[in-house]
Amino acid sequence: xxxxxxxxxxxxxxxxxxxxxxxxxxxxxxxxxxxxxxxxxxxxxxxxxxxxxxxxxxxxxxxxxxxxxxxxxxxxxxxxxx
Numbered sequence: 001x002x003x004x005x006x007x008x009x010x011x012x013x014x015x016x017x018x019x020x021x022x023x024x025x026x027x028x029x030x031x032x033x034x035x036x037x038x039x040x041x042x043x044x045x046x047x048x049x050x051x052x053x054x055x056x057x058x059x060x061x062x063x064x065x066x067x068x069x070x071x072x073x074x075x076x077x078x079x080x081x082x
Contacts, residue, residue, distance in 0.1 A: 001070055002063040002076065013054035015046075022046045024075040030066030032073075038070045043076065
């Protein structure tokens with residue numbers, strides 16, 4: 001399952017936002033990645049997320065596999081689209 005999400009934080013995907021995403025993703029037993037431009041990182045890796053340096057207003061794609069993939073993506077979308 002996948003979903004394209006717009007990062008709406010005015011400062012982009014920064015450390016505290018990345019921490020919230022990791023915390024939300026870690027609640028689920030799913031394989032979940034975030035894709036930005038040509039880079040793919042594990043959403044459960046705060047350093048991976050921060051390494052993307054996603055600016056505000058950019059689209060990212062979240063891809064998840066597992067029984068709880070839909071809920072995991074919904075939780076991550078809620079955080080990134082605030």
